[in-house]
Amino acid sequence: MQLVVSPVGGIFGTGGSNAITSYGLFNPALAAIGDNFINYTVTVGPCRAEAQTKISVEAFIPADLGNMLATTFCRNQEPINLNSFVQYVGGSWTGPGVVGNMFYPELANTGNTNFLSYETISPKSLCRDTSQIRVTIREVPVVSATADRYNGCTPVVVKLNSPSFNSGKGTWNISDGTQYTGLSATHTFNNPGTYTVVYTYEDEDVKSCSAQYVIPTSFVVQASPKVDFSYSPEEVTIADPEILITNQSTVLNDNNYVWTIQGQQGQLRDLHPKVKFTQPGNYKITLTATSIYGCRNETSKIIEVKNNFNVHIPNSFTPNYDGLNDVFIPVFTSYGLDARTFEMEIFDRWGHQVFRSRDASKGWDGTVAGGEIAKEDTYIYKIRYKDLDGRIYNTNGHLTLLRNN
Numbered sequence: 001m002q003l004v005v006s007p008v009g010g011i012f013g014t015g016g017s018n019a020i021t022s023y024g025l026f027n028p029a030l031a032a033i034g035d036n037f038i039n040y041t042v043t044v045g046p047c048r049a050e051a052q053t054k055i056s057v058e059a060f061i062p063a064d065l066g067n068m069l070a071t072t073f074c075r076n077q078e079p080i081n082l083n084s085f086v087q088y089v090g091g092s093w094t095g096p097g098v099v100g101n102m103f104y105p106e107l108a109n110t111g112n113t114n115f116l117s118y119e120t121i122s123p124k125s126l127c128r129d130t131s132q133i134r135v136t137i138r139e140v141p142v143v144s145a146t147a148d149r150y151n152g153c154t155p156v157v158v159k160l161n162s163p164s165f166n167s168g169k170g171t172w173n174i175s176d177g178t179q180y181t182g183l184s185a186t187h188t189f190n191n192p193g194t195y196t197v198v199y200t201y202e203d204e205d206v207k208s209c210s211a212q213y214v215i216p217t218s219f220v221v222q223a224s225p226k227v228d229f230s231y232s233p234e235e236v237t238i239a240d241p242e243i244l245i246t247n248q249s250t251v252l253n254d255n256n257y258v259w260t261i262q263g264q265q266g267q268l269r270d271l272h273p274k275v276k277f278t279q280p281g282n283y284k285i286t287l288t289a290t291s292i293y294g295c296r297n298e299t300s301k302i303i304e305v306k307n308n309f310n311v312h313i314p315n316s317f318t319p320n321y322d323g324l325n326d327v328f329i330p331v332f333t334s335y336g337l338d339a340r341t342f343e344m345e346i347f348d349r350w351g352h353q354v355f356r357s358r359d360a361s362k363g364w365d366g367t368v369a370g371g372e373i374a375k376e377d378t379y380i381y382k383i384r385y386k387d388l389d390g391r392i393y394n395t396n397g398h399l400t401l402l403r404n405n
Contacts, residue, residue: 001025001026001028002024002025002026003020003024003025003026003038003040003053004024005024005040005051007042009042010040010041010042010043011040011041011042012024012038012039012040013038013039013041014031014036014037014038014039015037015039017030017031017032017036018030019031019032019036020038024040026038026055028055028057031055031057032057033057033058033059034056034057035054035055035056036054036055036056036057037052037053037054038052038053038054038055039051039052040052040053056124058122058123058124058126058127059122059123059127060122060127060129061088061090061091061120061121061122061127061129062087062088062120062129063086063088063091063118063119063120063129063130063131064086064087064088064129064131065085065086065087065118065131065133066085066086066087067084067085071133071134071135071136072135072136072137072138073105073108073135073136073137073138074105074137074138074139074140074208074209074210075105075106075108075110075137075138075139075140075209076105076106076140076209076211077105079102079103079104079105080102080103080105081101081102082098082101082102082103082116082118083101086118086131088120090120091118091119091120091121091129092118092119092121093116093117093118094116094117094119095114095115095116095117095135096108096109096113096114096115096116097109097114097116097135097137098116103116103135105137108135108137109137110137110138110139111136111137112134112135112136114134114135114136114137115132115133115134115135116132116133116134116135117130117131117132118130118131118132138205138209139209140209140210140211141164141165141168141201141203141209141210141211142164142211143162143164143199143201143211143212143213144162144163144164144213145160145161145162145172145197145199145213145215146160146161146162146163146215147159147160147161147197147215147217147219148161150217150218150219150220151219151220151221151222152189152221152222153221153222153223153224153291153293153294153295153296153297154189154190154191154192154221154222154223154224154295155188155189155190155224156188156189156219156221157186157187157188158186158187158188158189158219159184159185159186160172160180160184160185160186160187160197160199161183161184162183162184162199162201162213165183165201165203166183167183167203167204168183168201168202168203168204169181169201169202169203169204169208170182170183170184170199170200170201170202171199171200171202172185172187172197172198172199173197173198173199173200174187174195174196174197175195175196175197176189176191176193176195189219189221191221192221192222192223193221194218194219194220194221195218195219195221196214196215196218196219197214197215197219198212198213198214198215199212199213199214199215200212200213201213222291222293222295223291223295224291224295224296224297225249225250225254225255225289225290225291225295225296225297226249226250226297227249227287227288227289227297227298227299228248228249228287228299229245229246229247229248229249229285229287229299229301230245230246230248231243231244231245231246231285231301231303232244232246235306236277236303236304236305236306237280237305237306237307237308238277238279238280238305238306238307238308238335238336239308239333241276241277241278241305242274242275242276242277243274243275243276243277243303244272244274245259245272245273245274245275245285246272247271247272247287249287249289252271254291254292255289255290255291255292256269256289256290257269257271257287257288257289257290258287258288258290259273259285259286259287259288260285260286260288261275261283261284261285261286262283262284262285263277263279263281263283277305279305279335280305280306280307280335280336280388280389281304281305282302282303282304282305283302283303283304283305284300284301284302284303285300285301285302285303286298286299286300287299287300307335307336307387307388307389308333308336309332309333309335309336309337309387309388309389310332310333310336311330311331311332311333311337311385311393311395312330312331313330313331313381313383313395313397313399314328314331314399315397315398315399315400316399316400316401316402317364317366317399317400317401317402318401318402318403318404319365319366319367319373319401319403320403320404326365326366327363327364327365327366328346328363328364328366328381328399328401329361329362329363329364330344330360330363330383332360332385335388336387336388336389337360337385337387337388338385338386338387338388339360341384341385341386341392342357342358342359342360342383342384342385343356343357343358343383343384343385344356344357344358344363344364344381344382344383344384345381345382345383346364346379346380346381346399347379347380347381347382348374348377348379348380349377349378349379349380354368354374354379355368360385366401373403374401375401375403376401376402376403377400377401378398378399378400378401379398379399379400379401380396380397380398380399381395381396381397381398381399382394382395382396383395383396
């Protein structure tokens, strides 16, 4: 500013300051903050006159924003201290969502119509400065999540889905410690218990807004029975075809049990049943356990009932009609012979056939043609037969006919 004096033609000075030129142009930027005393001197010959005035200079406080303030916020974000973004604290903030020096996104307008202003003022309100930014408020996503089932017996496979979105980022946190990423997930509950699922969704925009959804229905998982059994004896033959089955399921007395045995009608419900087989072969035994909560589990084992087919062929006989050892006949076990294939021939030492039978129940009574008892001697037998498993046997041997009176 140019100082006005009378009379003109004098000299200005500030006692060493450069705030004023010699012809009276005052520059506040070069002055001291506070009071500045300006002297004016006029000299005419030996006569000198002086005048003085005071100019007060106030500090200018800029309203510049220092740290870059984000311009997009989610409505559910925490309040922000706006003073943390200015170079000089002490000014005032105004605008939608502003309370004091705090910005509350939840109180601002949706969209980009939020203008936040920061104004600084010098102590005597002579110097003002203002900065302004535009802030966009984005709404929080409305999130939901569903499951295809909420209870069951281990293992329970649950499909989780967020039907409201087809893009963005989803995170599933399950209370058993498992986490999945995606808009959908499939989880298997292997242990009994009650579980909760929390779904967090985050959209894909420049400023990602997120929201959480707790599925209100708890997931209740019941334990399936652990099913097992053993049997004795471990080797089963048709000669001793009865077995004792021992139920080894856990917890044993907490379940109902049903036994299904291949080849036998009906089902057994004994805890430890006894089973008797009538024929050799492989039999599937299935144990089904049902808990008090309706959880089912089953296991099966194949039991082989072996054919211990055998034959005893005597090496002598005495056809004297005393009722003891009168007939030469092979003795087969009670099960296993295919009687349709049986054939037995008896030859004397010269190779002449003296007896032939295709009936396993009919042996040689020692007689030859004419009905007489053959002479006491050693004879040769040939026996051919097949068991019910299809194995063919050809047995040759010697037998002695004794004529004991």
